[in-house]
Each structure stands twice: as structure tokens, then as C-alpha cells.
Amino acid sequence: MKIPLLSKINKKIGLDLGSKTTRIWIEGKGVVFQGPTCMAVDTLKGTADSDKNIIAVGAEALEMEGRVGDHIKVIYPVKNGEIYDDRAIKAYLKILLNKWVGSTLMLNPIIMVSVPASSSQADREIITEIIYDLGAAEVYTIAQPLAASIGAGVPIADASGSFFLHLGEGVVEGVVISLGSIIALVSSELGGEYFSNRIIFFLKENFSLNISKSVSEEIIRDIVSVNKRNSREKMIGGQDNKTESPKEIMISSVDLMSETLNLMSKTEELLRSLLSKMPPELTVDVIDKGLLISGGLAKIDSIEDYFVERLGIPVTVVDNPESVVIEGIGTALEHLDQFKTSLGYGE
Numbered sequence: 001m002k003i004p005l006l007s008k009i010n011k012k013i014g015l016d017l018g019s020k021t022t023r024i025w026i027e028g029k030g031v032v033f034q035g036p037t038c039m040a041v042d043t044l045k046g047t048a049d050s051d052k053n054i055i056a057v058g059a060e061a062l063e064m065e066g067r068v069g070d071h072i073k074v075i076y077p078v079k080n081g082e083i084y085d086d087r088a089i090k091a092y093l094k095i096l097l098n099k100w101v102g103s104t105l106m107l108n109p110i111i112m113v114s115v116p117a118s119s120s121q122a123d124r125e126i127i128t129e130i131i132y133d134l135g136a137a138e139v140y141t142i143a144q145p146l147a148a149s150i151g152a153g154v155p156i157a158d159a160s161g162s163f164f165l166h167l168g169e170g171v172v173e174g175v176v177i178s179l180g181s182i183i184a185l186v187s188s189e190l191g192g193e194y195f196s197n198r199i200i201f202f203l204k205e206n207f208s209l210n211i212s213k214s215v216s217e218e219i220i221r222d223i224v225s226v227n228k229r230n231s232r233e234k235m236i237g238g239q240d241n242k243t244e245s246p247k248e249i250m251i252s253s254v255d256l257m258s259e260t261l262n263l264m265s266k267t268e269e270l271l272r273s274l275l276s277k278m279p280p281e282l283t284v285d286v287i288d289k290g291l292l293i294s295g296g297l298a299k300i301d302s303i304e305d306y307f308v309e310r311l312g313i314p315v316t317v318v319d320n321p322e323s324v325v326i327e328g329i330g331t332a333l334e335h336l337d338q339f340k341t342s343l344g345y346g347e
């Protein structure tokens, strides 16, 4: 009698631990948290190994970057979609889950977390172990592009393949999905963080302007465009590279076009290598149905135009490209029995 009662109260929780943004989904509530994957540690108290030394997480921690005393260190515990500091991520999750999941955590929830499709078995075991330690009764990992395609409403169980590109902050993955599984995969780290760094370097070299990462992200969001005809301008503030005095310059989409096209051509190369890996019988289906793009970087203005022209297939950016991963995790959790058997991603 104990088991059915327990399974009734095992709430389901979804986690998208992105290099830039963490998202939490709770059964019956939907997405309850979305914030920067970072934490502020008071180094006078100790290291990020213990949640007791962490004074803020998420947006509050990000605000502290460069604005508080030297003893406060802002840490980003996920790099390129992988946990690079497992003790820090455990402390971070403990704080986040206590705050947003609260007492549900005491009730041994079922937790599903997204990981890069290219993650190793060892990396999946690390995050699984951490989440068990935090009190989960069952832990599942799901490949990020698979979660994204579920979230975008792709009928993943179809035998005809789906061609999907996910463009995140630290992970870029192209997949072909058929009969509920990823059957071909390509992966790179040339996502938002790489693009931001390229823009920072470009402005330093060509305009003698040093800008922060957050300014480079504003540039990507507000003026970068793949289409010359959609050129936009923005006044950018930073420091002169030589004098270090404050400096402002006007930047346009056209100024950044070489960097934008550089990123696009690298992504195109990745997709072409995926197409070459695909079973020939699926190629026709994929070309017919076209390419779907998700992830925050999919919001680059006119990104579809580039791939339509270069690949000659239909291209669509999914609705809400940044949130399809967490939405897909939610859907997979709501239909856990169906997805568990068809995807076989249980650890």
C-alpha cells in the first residue's frame, strides 16, 4: 500500500541548467524560475563548496559582478553546458531548489534535467548523483535538443526524421530525430558566449573600444542581423582601449556583418556535416520538412534567411526558442511512462 501512496506524492520537477540561464519547472505550476546560472560567494567565509558561503544566486548574484568588494566572487558553475564545478553546482541547486521547490524537495521528487546531447556517460552520472544527493527519488537526464524538439511540438516518435538545430550560450547541437531518438548528432561550443567574445575582440581591434559581456549581449540582441536590409544602429558605451577613458560609438548591423556571417558559416558547416552523417533514406524527409531552430541565439534577426539561402530547405525558428527546452522537459515529465520507454534516457 505504501508504494502507490508514495508515487502519488512524488512531484515532478524539471531543470534546464544552461550555461547562461537556469530554468525550473514544477508539475502543476509550469516554469517557476528563470535566472542567470551564477552565484556570489563570500570568500571571507569560504569557498563555493558550501551553500553557507553563498550570499546570492541568479540575477541578484549577477548584479554584484564588479560592483562589490573583492572578497565577493561571482561564479558561473556551468560552462559549455557542462558542470565544471560539481560542488559549486550542488550548493547552487540546493539554494535554488529550497527557494523555488521548497517543501516538495522533502517529498522525494522525480527530477529531469537536460544535458548536452554530446555529454558523456560520466558527466551524466555526475549531475544525476548530485540531484539524488539533494533528495530526488528518481533522476532522468534528457538530451537538450530532444527536450527542445518535444517543447516545440515536433512529433518525435515519427519515423520520418526531424532536422533540429539548437543554438545556446555554450552549446550548439544539430540533430536528426527519428522514432523518438537522436539518430545523428553534431555538436560545437560556438554559441552565444563565443559570439560575444568575437564581438568584444572585433570592437577592441577595429574601434579601440573595450566593452563588457553584457554590452556585447545587448549588441547581439538589438542590432545583429543576418539581413543587410534590416540594418539597425545603437550607441555603445565602453572604455577606450588605450586611454581607458569612457567612450561611446555608434555601431550598426553592417559593421558587425563579417562577424555575424562568420558565425553563420561555422554553423552551416556543422549542419552540412550532420547531413552527410544522415541515413540516405531520411534525407528526402528532412529536406521536405526542413530545419527547425531553437535556443536563445535562434533569435538573431533574420537567421532563417541565411539557412534558407545556403541549404535550400524550409527553415523555421520555433516559437519561444529560449524556453522550449524547459517546456519539453515538462511535457516529457507529464508523460513520463511514454517518454521513458520510447527514449530510453533513464539513468
Ligand SMILES: Nc1ncnc2c1ncn2[C@@H]1O[C@H](COP(=O)(O)OP(=O)(O)OP(=O)(O)O)[C@@H](O)[C@H]1O
Residues within 6 Å of the ligand: 017, 018, 019, 020, 021, 022, 080, 081, 082, 144, 167, 168, 169, 170, 171, 172, 191, 192, 193, 217, 220, 221, 222, 295, 296, 297, 298, 299, 300, 301, 321, 322
Ligand atoms: N533577442 C536575442 N537575439 C539574439 N540572441 C539572443 C537574444 N536573446 C538571447 N540571445 C542569446 O541567447 C543565448 C542564450 O541562449 P540559451 O538561453 O538557449 O542558453 P543556455 O541554455 O543558458 O546555454 P546552453 O544551453 O548553451 O548551456 C545568449 O548567448 C544570448 O546572447
Ligand SMILES: [Mg+2]
Residues within 6 Å of the ligand: 016, 017, 018, 019, 144, 168, 169, 325
Ligand atoms: Mg540551454
